[in-house]
Each structure stands twice: as C-alpha cells, then as structure tokens.
Amino acid sequence: MERSSSSLWRKIRARYNLVGNVCENCSTAYFPPRIVCRKCGRKSKMEEKRFNGDGEIFSFTKIRVPPDTFKDEAPYFIGIIKLKEGPMVEGHIIDNGVEPEIGGKVRAQFRKMYVEGDEGLIYYHYKFEPL
Ligand SMILES: [Zn+2]
Incomplete structure (x- = not known):
C-alpha cells in the first residue's frame, strides 16, 4: 500500500x-x-x-487514427523530444501553426489532456510547443 x-x-x-x-x-x-x-x-x-522543458524534436509522427481518449484532437503530432538537459521524452506536440521539424526547438507546456467520466475529471500533462 x-x-x-x-x-x-x-x-x-x-x-x-x-x-x-x-x-x-x-x-x-x-x-x-x-x-x-x-x-x-x-x-x-x-x-x-x-527539467526546464526546453528541447528539440528528435523525431515526430502524425497521428490520424488516435486512441478514443484523443479522438477529438486528431490529426495531431506526437514526438520524441531531446531535452536540453539530456533525457528523451515522448509527448504531444502542440499545434500552434508551426509545422514540427526534426531539430526544431520546443518548450514544454502544461495543457489539458483529456476529460474522463461523467464527473469530468480533467487530466493535465505536458505537451511540447514548437518555438
Ligand atoms: Zn551514473
């Protein structure tokens, strides 16, 4: 326990x-x-x-057929981000009009991920915003 x-x-x-x-x-x-x-x-x-959340895109892919949780968001990008401070982190890439590219600079932001159940529990998670 x-x-x-x-x-x-x-x-x-x-x-x-x-x-x-x-x-x-x-x-x-x-x-x-x-x-x-x-x-x-x-x-x-x-x-x-x-970690401060600054990094660059190591690889990314467009999700067209998402899991149910994210069905309203598709299509969207997910990527592997190499943080300035070393580790690789997987996360959603925010659509801010900047097309993701390998080596593109990003910064972690905390965003609403999804809402669950009748009581509307809201889950937050980091996402990466292209700079
Ligand atoms: Zn060691």
Whole structure:
C-alpha cells in the first residue's frame, strides 16, 4: 500500500513537473526518474531534478487514427523530444501553426489532456510547443 501510493505520487509529480533525476556519479539525466543509473549500477547516486522543458524534436509522427481518449484532437503530432538537459521524452506536440521539424526547438507546456467520466475529471500533462 505504502509502496503503490508513493509510486503513484512519483508519477503524478513527474507528469506535472517534468521531474526526473540525475546520477551525481556520471551526470546522466533520466526522465522518468530511475532508481538506479543505467551506467553506474550500484555506484549510482540519484538526485531528483526538475527539467526546464526546453528541447528539440528528435523525431515526430502524425497521428490520424488516435486512441478514443484523443479522438477529438486528431490529426495531431506526437514526438520524441531531446531535452536540453539530456533525457528523451515522448509527448504531444502542440499545434500552434508551426509545422514540427526534426531539430526544431520546443518548450514544454502544461495543457489539458483529456476529460474522463461523467464527473469530468480533467487530466493535465505536458505537451511540447514548437518555438
Ligand atoms: Zn551514473
């Protein structure tokens, strides 16, 4: 119980704040956070880090047939973003009239993702806005 609620909390924090972590031993940054550094194993020394959300598009694709949750948004772009601070993050790319391109600069924004159920629970998530 304790464990599942803290991992849920970690997920929520990561979702709202782009919180990952960085290994102080080798400076490799991770998002989502990892318990152990992939390079250092037992020698890892993980510290929480909040990424500022600046990055560039590493790859992207247009979604024409979306999952039900996003059916009203299609077509839309999703991409793999390489954050300035290191990690690769997958996310929606905001349609602001700027056509996404490989290497294009983006910045993370928090946006409404979808509304669920009769009570209209609103989920927020980061999306990337082309600059
Ligand atoms: Zn390391």
